[in-house]
Structures are given as structure tokens and as C-alpha cells.
Amino acid sequence: MNDLSMDFVAEPDQTLLIVDDDKPFLQRIARAMETRGFAVEVAESISDGLTRVQARPPAYAVVDMRLGDGNGLDVIGMLREKRPDAKAVILTGYGNIATAVTAVKLGAIDYLSKPADADDIIRALRQDPTDRATPPENPMSADRVRWEHIQRVYELCERNVSETARRLNMHRRTLQRILAKRAPR
Structure with missing residues (x-):
């Protein structure tokens, strides 16, 4: 008798939620991530993102910081509650240290400034948490x-x-x- 459980190898969960209200950017990143093997769901608002996290918490998330109906940190917080092992990245055009620190405290693994491309996002999502950033060549003024x-x-x-x-x-x-x-x- 053949044991099917021995032949079956579970593929890693590649579910990805992208929450952004910039429709062209959202579509471009979604297509790029699908071609890289992710099962992508998109949300154009915080409320839609929260609904999707509630229904099916993804393994990965890319969330814009500021959307028309609220703050992307709410999605990160709920994702952390529903799926503690999920990896999330915050995207923003309004980068500052305070929001980056808050995002990391809520469970984001990285904080990227827009415009970020798919390679930057994948690098952030798949980085080793023990890797340390190199000191900046040009420190802040x-x-x-x-x-x-x-x-x-x-x-x-x-x-x-x-x-x-x-x-x-x-x-x-x-x-x-x-x-x-x-x-x-």
C-alpha cells in the first residue's frame, strides 16, 4: 500500500495581500508579485484590507501607510493578531522615523518608501530577521x-x-x- 502522505510535499504558503489606494501602482505590483509565484489579493481601502485579513489572514502583506479611510497600521495590527507568523511590509510616500518605529512595533518587518518595485518588496518580505542594516553612507542632515x-x-x-x-x-x-x-x- 502506497502512503500518499510521504509523497506529498506541502508548498509554502505564498498568499499575499496588497493594500493600496493608488490603483495603477496596486495593479502593477499585484501583477509583478503574481509572476513571482504569489497568490495575490488586493484591497483598495483599510476597511477592505481588514475584511480580507479577518476572512483569510495571508502569509505576507504589503500595506500602504496612508489611505483615504485610515491608517495602514490598523491592517498590520489585525494581521499580527490573526496570524503572528505573517510577514508585512509598510509602503509610504510620507516616510518618517516615528511611523517606521510604530510599524515595526505592530509587527511590520520592514518599511519602504514609495516608489518601491517588486524586487524591493520581495527582498524585504524574505529577508532574514537577523540581518543588520549597514550604516548609511550619507547620514541625515x-x-x-x-x-x-x-x-x-x-x-x-x-x-x-x-x-x-x-x-x-x-x-x-x-x-x-x-x-x-x-x-x-
């Missing part, structure tokens, strides 16, 4: 460090401009102008 600090306090104050300005001992309008500008290099 003093202006960038200041901007990062302001962003961190802003996130800690739950994006309340008045509270952030009070804690930084800064005029509210000055803070609003800083927050409206792009990050310095």
Missing part, C-alpha cells in the same frame, strides 16, 4: 533630524497640531507650515 523629531511628536500626539505645537513650544502656524512641506534631505 540636521534639518532632516529636526523634521523627523517634529514628525515623531506629531504622531505621538495623534496628529493633533495644537497639542504638538504646545509640546514643542512652537507656534501652531509655524508647525503647520513645517508639516505641509516635504521632508528635507
Whole structure:
């Protein structure tokens, strides 16, 4: 009698959820990840992403930080609850240290700035957690460090401009102008 369980080799779970409200980017990344062997599901909103995680938690997730209906960190948090072994990457066009730290605390394994390509995403999803990043060749400027600090306090104050300005001992309008500008290099 042939034992079928000995002949069967389970393939690793390659389910991937991509949550992003930029439709062209979402479609491009989904196609690229499918050609690399992933079983891709897409969501264009936080609520849709949460529904999909609730129904079938994927092995991998790529989640945009800011979407029209909320924060991608909510999807990461639920994924961590439903499937602790899942690997998730946060994508954002608004990179700052505070949100990167929060993303990692909630279970993201990496934090990539847009535009990221499929190879960057796969590298992040499949990296060895014991690998250490190499020190930067060009460290942040003093202006960038200041901007990062302001962003961190802003996130800690739950994006309340008045509270952030009070804690930084800064005029509210000055803070609003800083927050409206792009990050310095």
C-alpha cells in the first residue's frame, strides 16, 4: 500500500495581500508579485484590507501607510493578531522615523518608501530577521533630524497640531507650515 502522505510535499504558503489606494501602482505590483509565484489579493481601502485579513489572514502583506479611510497600521495590527507568523511590509510616500518605529512595533518587518518595485518588496518580505542594516553612507542632515523629531511628536500626539505645537513650544502656524512641506534631505 502506497502512503500518499510521504509523497506529498506541502508548498509554502505564498498568499499575499496588497493594500493600496493608488490603483495603477496596486495593479502593477499585484501583477509583478503574481509572476513571482504569489497568490495575490488586493484591497483598495483599510476597511477592505481588514475584511480580507479577518476572512483569510495571508502569509505576507504589503500595506500602504496612508489611505483615504485610515491608517495602514490598523491592517498590520489585525494581521499580527490573526496570524503572528505573517510577514508585512509598510509602503509610504510620507516616510518618517516615528511611523517606521510604530510599524515595526505592530509587527511590520520592514518599511519602504514609495516608489518601491517588486524586487524591493520581495527582498524585504524574505529577508532574514537577523540581518543588520549597514550604516548609511550619507547620514541625515540636521534639518532632516529636526523634521523627523517634529514628525515623531506629531504622531505621538495623534496628529493633533495644537497639542504638538504646545509640546514643542512652537507656534501652531509655524508647525503647520513645517508639516505641509516635504521632508528635507
